[in-house]
Amino acid sequence: MASLEQKRSARALVAAIILLALAIAVVIVSLNTGTIRLSPASIWRTLLGGGTSDEQLILFDYRLPRIVITILAGIGLGISGAVMQGVSRNTLADPGIIGIHAGAAFGLILFVSFFRTMEGPAALLIPMFTFAGGVVISIIIIALAYDRYKGIIPIRLILVGIAVEAGVSAFTLFLSLRLDEDTYSFTSRWLAGSVWGRDWINVWALLPWIVLIVPIIYFRSRSLDLFALGDETASGVGSQVTRNRLFLLGLAVALSCASVSMAGGIGFIGLIAPHIARRLAGPQHRHFLPIAALVGLLILVSADTIGRSIFQPNAIPAGVVVAAIGGPYFLYLLLHSKPNTRRNH
Template sequence: MANPLQKTTGRHKGKGRFLLSFAFLILATVLMFYVHLRTGFAHLSDRELWQVLLGGGTEAQRLTVFDFRMVRSLLAVLVGGGLAMSGALFQTISRNELASPSLLGVNAGAGLFVMLLIYARDTSAPSPFWQLPLAAVAGAALAALLIYRLAYRKGQTLSPYRLVLTGIALTAGIHALQLLLVVRLDPQKFHIVNTWIIGSLSGNTWIHAAALAPVVLLLGLLLWSRSMDLNLLSLADETAIGLGLPINRARFLYLMAGVVLAASCVAIGGNIGFVGLICPHIARRLAGADFFRLLPFTAVLGSLLVLAADWVGRVIIAPDEMLLGIVISILGAPYFLYILVRTRK
């Protein structure tokens, strides 16, 4: 018979390991934020950077730090955290650790609507900042609704496997439409679309950060407060229903929450892949499957990954810059292959 004292001690040890790992992750993210903030075309020493952060420095230095570097650093944190949390949602809904916003058609739907907007508008004239994010969210939501409708069978619980297969099929169809549009773009529009498809944080402003921050923070807090529902959603359907969870409604609501998170981040940072795939997977190994721990761990891990990848992209071929999406793909592809090999065993 197990000793209750041993069980309690084991739980305390598990909590202690989680807190230590989470504290280390927070510290690494803060340090990476500082390194990211210090990196750029204009060299700033540590002393000069601290002077600017404390209200001093020249006007040019303040412009460089606050209007160019800090907004990019903050967006890296928000985009990374949002994509990672959406990946955790999609993996839970589909019960597939290889699921991500890209797999379930969210990124493809957002990309198609962004391409349609760029194709139709006059790029020489200024456009409202909200047009691109709104198009991305609308495209992602429409794709997700279509996937849900095609996968749904009346009177049955929504099958995660059918959801994934429908998402793969729809994503392939959307990519075909994107290819048809690409060949009809003029060089200027092609450059805009190509940069967005690969993914980049450059060129954004505080307006974009102010628009994205409430979405990521409020949805993150809401999902964290519903950790118990998300834990039930990861169980077998019969078990979750027996514990009082309306399974189809819950899947739909959390699918839409994941769509809004992913689409908002994709609208600002472009079609960045792998963050929503590898961060939840790593977080489960380090923090466990309980969403009360998993969600914040996943969010911070996503922020750290995007900060580090964007920093690498800015220094590896300096003074030129490698797009963020390329760096993340280089970092994420080997881990994706590792997951595939591991799941075959």
């Protein structure tokens, strides 16, 4: 048993090192990607405090904030997806698919209706609005998925979430059509998953959510492992199933909503990252949660870099690139996971 645990730990460590090296390489490429190209030597010199004023402007005011946002949001989406799949015991669960992102979008529509900007100190309030929207939708979903005798039924949680997501998205679209032209243009870019125009104030708005919530989730990884055994078995070994499920769901909602508040309505990362991480590091959450974070980071930074480089000078949103990959992958998982999902529920 100890030998198996050591093998899993070593396997996760190797995967983490490889993914971290890939992430660093993608970030370096992303720093050099844009309408104005900077050589690796110029980037290095500017990061160390040198470089021309134009190079400093391009790197520190435009590219670095955008890249840091994609790094943080990728981590948040990867971890929140892993938690959603753990508490629902469904490998097809994803914050975007079950309606959490729709709630965040609703919160953002309310924000832009009042403030009509993402810049300045008001940007610090954006995660609060998206989190509030996500919480409201989550409460509705949980209330509809709750059974007075069985508690929260995982499969009902997924199905109710999909239905609620459709209704909330339609209402959000209706509200967005009532905005003025400039605000509607901004909202449309956000809904498409664009990280264009992000500033350091947006980084500081997102950073505390990632730094505070991710470690808490990691230290509760044993609770996520127990959910895989089934509610009755988990209760039998002393786990407070409903309480732990609600607590972890709340953390996942907060992490997901904060991430999409700055990165936009990007779906599928919460679905793809945990699957890849589970294949690389095994089923235990303390092993694959860090891998899911790195995979989410790598996917989002790569998608943003591809969107900016291939279609210059007209960059496409990172969300569109992720959807182009995630849509077919979701169908693949749907076809191959259906029998297993039925057996688990």
